[in-house]
Amino acid sequence: MSASIDRTLAALADPQRRRAVELLGRRPHSAGELAGALGLAPPAMSRHLRALKDGGLVEEGHPSFDARVRIYSLKGGATDELKRWLAETEALWMHQLAGFKAHVEASSERLQGSRKGQCE
Template identity: 85%
Template sequence: MSAALDRMLEALADPKRRRAIELLGQRPRSAGELASELGLAPPAMSRHLRALKAGGLVEDGHPDFDARVRIYSVKDGATDELKRWLAETEALWMHQLGAFKHHVEDGK
């Protein structure tokens, strides 16, 4: 497993961060909007957003009308490596379970 995937899973381990990803999946939002919807204080939301950025899951930008505001969104392709790893892990387990089933059935 890569270090980037480790950081992503670490970021997703927190339920508030997972909920933030769900909200950002609906549409981009400001940190203030996220904090309000999640019932968090702004400093706590900032810490969560830093973790999500470090995990490679979100990115931020400034709207043209106000450079002081940051708008957060889910990063394109952010979960590609996670999906690949999950598919490989599932294939491994399916193979292992299939081999075990074959072993049990042949042992009868």
């Protein structure tokens, strides 16, 4: 697993950050709007936004009318690598489970066959 996936998963590990991502998925927000919506103090929201930026999930911009205001939005393509890793992992699980199923079914058939031979 790559370091960027580790950072993304670490950023998403906190429920408040996941909720912030959900809100940003609807539209960009200022830090104050996010803090208010999540019921967090501004310093706590800043820490969460820093973690989301470090995780590569969020980017910040400034509206043309006021360069002092930061507007946060989701970063395009930020979860692409994570989605690829999840798809590969799911394929591995499906392959392992199919092999396990085949083993159990073959074992069951052998067991039933040996019991049938004992009854005759």
